[in-house]
Amino acid sequence: MGPGRRPPFPGSIGWLEQLGLAWHTLRACGDLYRRILVGQARLDMPAFAMALRHAGLSILPAITLVAVALGMILGNQTQAVLARLDLPGLALLSMVYLIVMELVPVLVGILVAGRAGVALAVRQATLGVSGEIDGLLVQGVDPLSFTVGPALLAMLLMSFALAVWTTVVTVLAAFLWLWNLVGLSPALFVAALQQALTPGDLALAFGKPLLFALVIALIAAVQGTLAGRDPAGVARAATRTMIGAVVAILIIDLVLVLRP
Amino acid sequence: MTPSQPTPVLELRKVFQHVGGRCLLNAVDLRVDPGEWLLIIGPNGAGKSLLIRLVLGLDVPSAGQVRLFGEDIVGLGDRPMRALRRRLGAVLQGGSLLEDMTVAENLLVPLRSRPLTRGEMARAVRLVLTRLQLDGLENHLPRSLSLGQRRRVELARALIHGPGLIVWDGLTDGLDPVAAHEVVALLGAEREHQNLTLVATDNRPDALSEYTSRIAVLDQGRLLFDGCRADLESAMAERLELRYLLQGRP
Secondary structure, three states: OOOOOOOOOOHHHHHHHHHHHHHHHHHHHHHHHHHHHOOOOOOOHHHHHHHHHHHOHHHHHHHHHHHHHHHHHHHHHHHHHHHHOOOHHHHHHHHHHHHHHHHHHHHHHHHHHHHHHHHHHHHHHHHHHHOHHHHHHHOOOOHHHHHHHHHHHHHHHHHHHHHHHHHHHHHHHHHHHHHHHOOOOHHHHHHHHHHHOOHHHHHHHHHHHHHHHHHHHHHHHHHHHOOOOOOHHHHHHHHHHHHHHHHHHHHHHHHHHHOO | OOOOOOOOOEEEEEEEEEEOOEEEEEEEEEEEOOOOEEEEEOOOOOOHHHHHHHHOOOOOOOEEEEEEOOEEOOOOOHHHHHHHHOOEEEEOOOOOOOOOOOHHHHHHHHHOOOOOOHHHHHHHHHHHHHHOOOOOOOOOOHHHOOHHHHHHHHHHHHHOOOOOEEEEOOOOOOOOHHHHHHHHHHHHHHHHHOOOEEEEEEOOOOOOOOOOOEEEEEEOOEEEEEEEHHHHHHHHHHOHHHHHHHHOOO
């Protein structure tokens, strides 16, 4: 490590440093988006396209497969519950609520963290190791808005799109399973959907992945930046991003569930 | 300073840098006026790269002033520092091209903050590629280029926005004599296009001999000599340490 590139602070000071860096990242990205909106800056389209691929398009087949499997598993479980209890409406309502409000947002968050979050942390860390961050700095470019700006925007867009897509596929797969095996009527299923979810619930269900994406991007930016110049820091940044993102997603979800 | 003296493009006043209890730069004073070319030489570990990092605001000195375009950059905020850096071009030791971007995309980076249309940016890229004999390489990734070509791309990136100052760490590092001569000649040709000020580091005292006579010698963080080439030769005759450093023998 060269002079001036010190290791991260330990303990609580280190936490404060990470929070400060996250705040700086958020401000830098906010400033970039504001300048893009008023025509003073341009979005880096190649970087945005790459981030879109990382954040969504490349995981679309995997997330679709997971959504189908999840829908079938939940359909099967609901079928078992329906066989024991004579409360089809209640069982369906619980299943739909669980899928839309909890399972899908958390699943999307974890997959986006694993693909786009880790990719962002690795890129940021690699730029630091190879000296490319210094190259950006000396050109008068803020490296955080340069790398995180397009990635965060892509993660927000794709998280929303994936949440909608995964919800539709999972619910449809569950319905098809129940319709095929139990002969569940579409009318009963639609009624359960309407009773289970208010517009406010849907807004929260599709808003959660956006919040997760924001937190994932900030964790990735912080871990990537703090990786320093040691090549081993790249792997460390990837691992810490994944673990940090999963913990953050579950804690945020818990806070949202427990909110008054 | 008398009223007739120009504001120096770069000025270091009593700059110290301590790292881990070691003094890596020791009371360095340096002044570079507009249009001047300065070559800083010294052995490995002399503190050349550290000095360049301080000049570029990548590190903060332990004490002293670093003035860029008349402004003290020590403790300067992010935004004004970025604005100052946009007035210079830099080539860092070991290279700093963005490896996942093509040559043309790399060259566009310094232009992003400027109020240019896409067409103007594309024209600026074409022009600088031609000037630096890089035609046909715009869609190549840096990893597919030779070291000499990479250096030329870095020079192109440093020059594309018409900076007043070029800071180059390791001018001919790793280049064979032919490639080194080509890069230096291209840099010299750029002097014809714009009033460039240059601060470069190298291990070789003759790296810029065709273009400048000013030379500074740095060793163990101390500036041993700052003057013209002719004076250096007479200083070497008198000072054993300089002779040993530059010729490898007392």
